[in-house]
Amino acid sequence: MPAAAQIRVMVVDDQMTMRSLVRTGLQQLGFSDIVEAPDGEEALRQILSRPVHLVISDFNMPRLDGMGLLRALRSHGPTAKTAFIMLTGRADKELVQKAVQLGVNNYLVKPFTVQTLKDKIEAVFGKLT
């Protein structure tokens, strides 16, 4: 069982308020190694500089959106297997299906509970300790 504290997470959302909510939820679940980026471009820059185990990313963002970030990570050898959870709204089903084709590991429909966040992460990593 992986320890949450040992999983490095990148939270990507152009809204600081949403990043803050996700960070707070992760901290409640025991995560402590959390980094943030306001768009896919900045996230990619940081990840290439220092890899993460998990990316939780919004879809709608300026510059490079969530799909672009996912595509970039999957096409780059060292980051190709980085776990990726997409944040999405209820109306984004087509996007989710497209993200699945690109290799997304899971997705979270907003607004979500901390329990749902935990369930989605555990679906990717297994039971957290």
Place this chain on the structure above:
Amino acid sequence: MIPDAHRSESSGAKRIHVVQGEYAVSEDPNVMLGTILGSCVAACVRDPVAGVGGMNHFLLPGDQEAAPRGGGHQALRYGVQSMELLLNALYRMGARRERLEAKLFGGARVIDGLSDVGQQNAAFAERFLKAEGIALMGGSLRGEQARRVQFWPVSGRVRQMALVDPGRQVFEAERAKPVPAPATDDGELELF
């Protein structure tokens, strides 16, 4: 636009009524977005360069209602979601965050002795705009009266009218609307 927005047209002007929990956006100078607010807050946001604007209408669940689902922090998610839906719709129409101008309305105090939900809504909206770097250009928050607000999203013009006699009914209707449940799962999409 959104399915729950109620539209009507007369003499070339188009009116869209934005109900609680919904939002509407437009780039049509003849469109007027309207709503009625008690404790709820409406954010009227526009990009004057792109010529687009929109309005949302939200009510954070009070602490008592939200407690079973995680308390006040959980309640904030509804406000964040409402703002995000509105902003994303504006971005899709060409708006840019750095050009956005917002006016906030509503957040009136409802009933003495109960938790001041209006204040929580108003404070959340102000905090959100500040955190996101969106210019707050004015509006009318708090107070004790329900309001009718009309917003022309292209010009940015806003008109507000205080509702004295029917105000109590507005507050009661807001409270009667069930608190939306958070998405506990994807529901209809089972892909994993």
